[in-house]
Amino acid sequence: MNHLKQGLYVITEDQQLDFDSLLSKTEIILDANISALQYRKKNATYLQKFDEASALKSLCTKYNTPFIINDDIKLATEIEADGIHLGEHDDSCKNARSKLGNNKLIGISCYNALDNAERAIQESADYLAFGAMYKTETKKNTKNASPQLLTDAKKCFSVPLVAIGGITPQNAKPLLSAGADLLAVVSCLYHADRPDKVVNEFKNLFDNYYESI
Numbered sequence: 001m002n003h004l005k006q007g008l009y010v011i012t013e014d015q016q017l018d019f020d021s022l023l024s025k026t027e028i029i030l031d032a033n034i035s036a037l038q039y040r041k042k043n044a045t046y047l048q049k050f051d052e053a054s055a056l057k058s059l060c061t062k063y064n065t066p067f068i069i070n071d072d073i074k075l076a077t078e079i080e081a082d083g084i085h086l087g088e089h090d091d092s093c094k095n096a097r098s099k100l101g102n103n104k105l106i107g108i109s110c111y112n113a114l115d116n117a118e119r120a121i122q123e124s125a126d127y128l129a130f131g132a133m134y135k136t137e138t139k140k141n142t143k144n145a146s147p148q149l150l151t152d153a154k155k156c157f158s159v160p161l162v163a164i165g166g167i168t169p170q171n172a173k174p175l176l177s178a179g180a181d182l183l184a185v186v187s188c189l190y191h192a193d194r195p196d197k198v199v200n201e202f203k204n205l206f207d208n209y210y211e212s213i
Helices: 019-031 046-062 073-078 093-100 114-122 147-156 173-178 195-212
Strands: 007-011 036-039 067-070 083-086 105-111 127-130 161-164 182-185
Touching (some): 007 195, 019 036, 019 046, 019 195, 036 046, 067 073, 073 083, 083 093, 093 105, 114 127, 147 161, 173 195
Parallel strands (some): 007 036
16 A cells, blocks of 8 residues: 545544544544544553554554554554654654565655655655644644645655645635645544534535536
8 A cells, every 4th residue: 555545634633632532533534534544642652552553553444544653663563554654853764665665655744845855755755744834733843834835846746745734624725726635634623523524524625626627
């Protein structure tokens, strides 16, 4: 599995929800049909991450959704995740590829720099993420990126482009117009009373956009 289909790329919430609540909301989200799920957990023991990731992977298998691990190559390998996502302070794409092989997805955070994207492509990245596109509460000290960056990246790279950072159904259309293939979201789903309703709002946005071009 080394391709992501266009659509919603969901990243698990890491701050407010206990895991049981996160798991139940994740199943609702997966049942509404998304393109990928990434497990992101920064402050936890390896055993906790292993248990949580295993439970989430089982759900993703049930709903036939690619499951991606944030930054932990060992964890991605041990639970046989579909891929890994790496940021600027994580291991290199080149090292991840050598450990995971050619059949796993590797995504790279490029923030607001095409140079980062060029390096990632040279090291065989399968998709590129740019942002933060909008103000976000999920991550502090983010680097701001513009929709124009997506347009520029689309001219240079043939892999899927992911927009991330403060994205909602209300502000996402310009990102699709600029070239985003996937929209990465956290808070607007996990903090919603009806996450399935929000997923459907995004799906309508994608459908309407692609029908219009």
